[in-house]
Amino acid sequence: MREITSKKAKPGKKVLGKDEVIIRKKSFNCDCGCAGSGSDYDGGFDLAFEDPDPACGCGCGSDVSTNQACDMAYED
């Protein structure tokens, strides 16, 4: 067995709440429609796994989820 590791996410790191894991760098916009300002939205930060129902925070009334788009991408 070979572990698939991450350089940064090491076992045992203190994690207060899951919302501490927030992606806010590179070209990634946050998912809540805050224009990359670093808002969580995980509560919200998890675009790929979201269900299609909730309205997104961008004010357009859309849902922020693209999980099924990911499903489409990840077919065997």
Add this chain to the structure above:
Amino acid sequence: MNYNRVKNIDNMNYLSETNPPLIFQFEIRGYHFVLDLHTNRLFSLDSREAIVVRKWAEGISLTKLSEEYPIEVMEIEKLHEQGLFCNQFPSGLAFGAGWDAIFDQILHERVRTVLEITQQCNLRCKYCAFGGGFVDHRRHSSKVMSREILEKAIDEAFIHSDHLEEISIGFYGGEPLLPWKLLKTAVRYTQAESSNKRVRFSLTTNATLIDQKKALFLRDAGFSILVSLDGPQILNDFYRIYPDGEGSYADTVKGLKILLDVYPPEKHEMIGLNMVIPSYRWMSFLERLWDKEPWLPRTLRAQATIVSAPNDFSEPDFPLNVEEKNYRKQWLDSIETGAELKTTLGQEIFDKAMAKIHQRPRFRDYRGMFFPNGCCIPGARKVYVQAEGNYQICERVHGVPTIGSVKQGIDLSRIRQIVEEYSRLSFPDCKSCFAISTCTLCFLHAYENGQFNIEKKRLACSRVKKSLATNLKMYGLISKISPENLDAWDEVVIL
């Protein structure tokens, strides 16, 4: 064989060596993987190891399996002694700290305050969350945030971020550019009250009201701007319309162009597009926007979102080019071959999903408590201030109880009540779920009209589990076919 850990747990009447571990095993293109739920650690397996793990999970004892697979069982044993493959169920859902620490974060480290400065909007998009097609969403109204509430909300944003050097103030609506003077007032008030704290502003807008003067103001104040534009005109104007039915594309594109002209190229990263599509098969269709508007940078941040369909929602019936349905494959091909995608859409969606999996928290061994799915700590990183001054967890939740107000302050006891209720009522379903360690559901999936609704949540559960499984598969596959991508996903910052 040494099954001390298992035997110890046996003595607690939890399990025996034959009980299956809490794992999620999967396979893609002949590659085998296992995710250990307690530690959240992911391993690739060879075919023999995969057989052993599967049989073990099906209830065949390791002692029995060791007769045919001694090396593989020894490997499992070795990892087991390191804390993996525990088969004890967790005892509940909770954040990784006590309430004193959580309250401390809420009271002193609020990163972001989002202001619903108006509920007015100049458009009437067919899918709008506030158009009346959703049970527990507000509707369009003429309500505008008062200056008193605005200033109090900004004061509170500073008070509850005294441990931070930087905060973010977001503007939301309605269309937040409608009360332009109020927005400017908010910016100036924030700047005046900020002392030495850095403040980042952001705005989500349909951009139809952008002119040179406004763009200059937004640029000078350092706004990040997300423009809502649903791809090419034929699609955008199908949904995004004025009250008289006229499409908004021309005005939005005009506003976007002004923004890109006013913001220097090195600041274009502060401007992005949010593109709503009726369903996933429209993904590639969005890229026609760049073909129609060649001045639009291909590097512009663009995210696609799937519409949350209200009553009476329908997809456009104009035909798609069949080839354009394969956007998903384009992205995967780009991973395998290194070919570049036309726009950032694939990166925004797929790479981001992979980076999140890649950087998921890991743990040493058995966890008694798992996180309450993907819930944020309400009020800790963000609050959403409604026009009338109530605090919501975020702009996306409509059915969850409010968590205070600018006048009465953040309601810590209400926050605790919501989190504990969510955790308690979710746990029976989560306890034995393979997605317990990576679930991303949150309050918005579970509340309706102020009440926890397990049936609503279960609908979301089924979708999340499917997505999670497929995402993990893709992550595993890419770790095999293009492992250098993992290094790239490491570069994404985790706070």
